[in-house]
Amino acid sequence: MIGVVGGGVAGLATARRLLEQGHQVTVFEASEDLGGLAATYETAGHPIERYYHHLSKSEETIVEWIDELGLESDLAWGYSSTAYYVDGVVHPMDKPWEILAYPHLSVYDKFRLGMLVLDIDVRGGIPSFDTYERLEDFEDVPVKEFIIDHTSRGCFERFFKPLLEAKFGDRWDDVSAAWLLGRVKFRGERDPLRGELLGYPMGGFGRLIDALVDAVGKMNIFTGSRAVDIGIEGGAVKSVTVETDQGKVPHAVDGVVIATMPDVLESLTGYECEIDFQGTVCSVISLEEALTDTYWLNIADDAPFGALIEHTNLVSAKQYGGEHLLYAVKYIQDREDELWQMDDEGVEETWLTGIEDLFPEFDRESVNWIETSRSPKTAPIYERGYLEKVIPYDLSEYVAEGVYYAGMASRAQYPERSLNGAIVAGETCAELIDHDE
Ligand SMILES: Cc1cc2nc3c(=O)[nH]c(=O)nc-3n(C[C@H](O)[C@H](O)[C@H](O)COP(=O)(O)OP(=O)(O)OC[C@H]3O[C@@H](n4cnc5c(N)ncnc54)[C@H](O)[C@@H]3O)c2cc1C
Incomplete structure (x- = not known):
């Protein structure tokens, strides 16, 4: 049996491919939910991702997988609208004449x-x-x-x-x-006249997670099972021990794929990764009315968030029972960051005050609900020399025979981390395992 540590997109993708190749697979997921960073909240309509998500046209593997999993008719492509908020003014930046009219750059x-x-x-x-x-x-x-x-x-x-x-x-x-x-x-x-095409599955990426879970089979997935140890004998991996409500349970394995952040790999195997990760605080704010007509608003002025992403300017609010959904997001490089130290209520108050400062006509009464997620490791800092620090898929040379890595510090998650990268990483590990047999 091959053990897969992590039930995010990378772990589920690894498991799906391995099963197709005829291997026995068990996925161990620490939390009760599957999907990792692509997990969702409920709305009055379809669920919405806790952290904003969309696809770019350059991402081909995920589109193939969406097709294979029977969701192709649900994947919709729409033109994104982007704008820059500078000195109190929203400047649309999609069309040539909008860019020409942008006053903060010379010809x-x-x-x-x-x-x-x-x-x-x-x-x-x-x-x-x-x-x-x-x-x-x-x-x-x-x-x-x-x-x-x-x-x-x-x-x-x-x-x-x-x-x-x-x-x-x-x-x-x-x-x-x-x-x-x-x-x-x-x-x-x-499109020079309409902007960038972005993809989003009707019903959300939760549908992709559900389809992956169906393909892997619930009997092959153990939630509430945090991997805490890996047993190595004679230079090869032999077991994965997981912590559950019932205590620690060892599972015999012929191989293991670690599909988590690199700190988990380090705690399980001692393999040290030099890549620095940043965290994210991200809230979904449900509104009665649209705040702007922009999907992606970059903000140059002082604000507690780096960007506001109004999801329902990419996907119709009708999909969410009429709720308008706005993400407020800040990346965190230092745990001492004031926002990181705040509780959810403090974060949400900070976001609303920030929105009021930028949009004086914004009315708090139009807020239906706010949900906040935070995670200490959500994106690598792609610093100079990054590629030398990437964790190899096959760790037999560095840890033990049969140990593979498909998490966010893998090559597929460069130059930007993505769901597509998670699938490519999982697929690559599955192919290497099949090939090494
Ligand atoms: C703010 C934000 C915006 C993003 N925007 C986009 C976007 O627009 N488009 C896009 O394609 N991608 C986007 N992404 C990236 C995308 O979400 C990730 O690349 C992808 O979800 C990573 O999947 P993963 O399986 O590698 O990791 P994760 O999703 O982190 O999954 C890892 C899983 O491992 C589990 N785990 C951890 N430790 C253990 C343990 N010891 N034992 C067992 N299980 C464990 C965790 O609970 C988790 O479920 C975004 C991410 C963020 C944070």
């Missing part, structure tokens, strides 16, 4: 920004079309230096810096140019 800044987005290097006056092909070439280049060199100082100060600060807080300066370029490429299809 020259916009030209340089546009060229970078189109993957064209215009430094020295002669366009080059292959400069940005290999992300690895930019692994050790500081993001600030890269932006100033490849666009302009104006682009850096007035466009990229607030976005980097929102994403990485005071760690933004450690991030590599490779991450930025990866993000530019990772964004999928854009």
Whole structure:
């Protein structure tokens, strides 16, 4: 039997592929819920993810899996609307004329920004079309230096810096140019007149989790089972011990895939990962009325959140019984962060005051409910030299025969962590196990 530690998307994807290959599999999930970071809350209609989620057109594996799991007709693609909140004004940023009208960048800044987005290097006056092909070439280049060199100082100060600060807080300066370029490429299809296409399954990603659970079979999934030890004999893994209500239970295994954050891998095997992770505080605010007409609002002004994501400007509020759903989110680099220290009530009061400051017409009376999730490890800091720190899928050389890793510190979760990356990581581990037999 192959033990899979973690019942998030990566663990469930691993288990599904292994079962298809004819292996016996047991998934051990510490909590009572499956889905990990893609778990959901109830609304008056379909459930909503605790942390915002959508797909980009460049993510192909997850779309294949959605097809295979019979959900293809439910996957809808819609144009995202993005905007930048600067000096008290919401500036839409999707269409060429909106970008041209944006007052905080010069015409020259916009030209340089546009060229970078189109993957064209215009430094020295002669366009080059292959400069940005290999992300690895930019692994050790500081993001600030890269932006100033490849666009302009104006682009850096007035466009990229607030976005980097929102994403990485005071760690933004450690991030590599490779991450930025990866993000530019990772964004999928854009229609020049309508913006970027984003995907979302009708009924939410909870449907994908349910379909994965069905494919794996409930009898092969143990919830409330936290892996606390791995037994190694003669250089090979032999058992996984899980802690349950009934105490510690050992399970004999022929192999184990650890599909969790790297700290769990370290506690089980001693393998140390040097990647730093940041945490997230994220609330879903259910409103009677829409706050804006933007899906993704980046905020350059002082605010307690880095972005406001109004989910029901991507998916109709009708899907949620008429509730308008807004995410307020902040990434946390330091456990001493004031917001991280607050209880949920404090966080929610902070969000509402922040929204009132930005949108004076906002009426608290229109709030139906707020739910807050927080997790200390939700995203890697993609700093310079990141790829050298990635955890290999096959850990036989470093830990013991039969030990594999499919969590967020794996190669598939670069240049950005995603559900697609979780599936690719799980699929890759399953293929390696099948191949190694
Ligand atoms: C704010 C935010 C926004 C995001 N936006 C998007 C997006 O728009 N699009 C997108 O594709 N992705 C997005 N993601 C990323 C996506 O959610 C993750 O990449 C994906 O869910 C990771 O899945 P995973 O299975 O690797 O890890 P997780 O979801 O973290 O699952 C790990 C599981 O392991 C369990 N576990 C931990 N320790 C143990 C143990 N000792 N024993 C047993 N079980 C254990 C945990 O309880 C958990 O269920 C976002 C994530 C966040 C936080």
